[in-house]
Amino acid sequence: xxxxxxxxxxxxxxxxxxxxxxxxxxxxxxxxxxxxxxxxxxxxxxxxxxxxxxxxxxxxxxxxxxxxxxxxxxxxxxxxxxxxxxxxxxxxxxxxxxxxxxxxxxxxxxxxxxxxxxxxxxxxxxxxxxxxxxxxxxx
Numbered sequence: 001x002x003x004x005x006x007x008x009x010x011x012x013x014x015x016x017x018x019x020x021x022x023x024x025x026x027x028x029x030x031x032x033x034x035x036x037x038x039x040x041x042x043x044x045x046x047x048x049x050x051x052x053x054x055x056x057x058x059x060x061x062x063x064x065x066x067x068x069x070x071x072x073x074x075x076x077x078x079x080x081x082x083x084x085x086x087x088x089x090x091x092x093x094x095x096x097x098x099x100x101x102x103x104x105x106x107x108x109x110x111x112x113x114x115x116x117x118x119x120x121x122x123x124x125x126x127x128x129x130x131x132x133x134x135x136x137x138x139x
Contacts, residue, residue: 002026002038005060007129011098012041014127014134015058020045027057029085039082042093055093057086058125063103069112076116094139098125101135 012022024042041058059078065071075097083095099108104126107113116122117138126136 005040006062006064007098007100007127008040008060010129010132011058011060011125011127011134014132015041015043017132018134020056029082029089031085031088034085037082037085039086039095040098055090057082057090057093057095058098059095060098062100063107068103068107072107072113072116076120076122079122080120094123096123096125096137096139098127101126101128104136 012025016022020043022041022043026038026040027042029037029039039057040060043056043058045054047054059075059082061071061075063071063075079095079097086093086095104124108117108124117124124136124138125134126138127133128135
């Protein structure tokens with residue numbers, strides 16, 4: 001099992017407070033012949049208007065390493081690999097990258113981050129680690 005991000009419990013709590021039910025912590029993925037992969041969380045929420053469920057997987061990142069760009073490269077690489085595997089194993093589940101609000105405000109407004117978000121169609125959940133709230137969904 002991989003180590004949990006320092007904000008794992010914060011994002012889990014924020015999702016639950018927002019009406020999501022955590023269905024896996026972590027979400028185990030494995031294609032035949034491949035190594036095991038673990039996305040941090042899987043969650044579901046009933047959608048009354050659609051008479052169905054929204055299903056998400058969330059990869060949580062704190063971006064607390066020495067280099068934002070190094071952390072960003074790792075996060076995007078994981079995100080893209082997880083999305084490919086999810087498309088095969090659970091195509092109805094949408095993948096999100098959870099990013100702390102201060103990191104989003106400082107690094108995701110210009111430079112390579114917004115270009116990559118657009119080019120790779122990255123879906124983001126912005127969270128506030130201090131208030132344990134989800135502040136923005138970008139999809």
